[in-house]
Amino acid sequence: MIMEHLDQEKYNRAKKKIEEIKGFYIHLLIFVVINTFILVNIYLNSDNFWQWPHFVAFFGWGVGLLIHAGKTFGFILFFGKDWEERQIQKYIEKDKKEMDKYR
Numbered sequence: 001m002i003m004e005h006l007d008q009e010k011y012n013r014a015k016k017k018i019e020e021i022k023g024f025y026i027h028l029l030i031f032v033v034i035n036t037f038i039l040v041n042i043y044l045n046s047d048n049f050w051q052w053p054h055f056v057a058f059f060g061w062g063v064g065l066l067i068h069a070g071k072t073f074g075f076i077l078f079f080g081k082d083w084e085e086r087q088i089q090k091y092i093e094k095d096k097k098e099m100d101k102y103r
Helices: 003-043 052-073 079-100
Strands: none
Touching: 003 052
């Protein structure tokens, strides 16, 4: 009974993670399609393409996309591999403590 419950929890966590990853890739696809459309349209209808105002939406949305990626994949761009390893160990310990509650 307990093992079935734990297996169900693992399944639910995995399913949630997959949904988060899927959501990120949808966000990425929409970002590429919309910004390509915007920039191509500006390029075709502008005498001077390389102006900051033409890229504001691209950069602003790009920052949001990077934040989404960091949340989805569990990394912060400004931290190195050591930070990631510490975070992994922290979650392993947390999961171990949760498992010990049911023994």
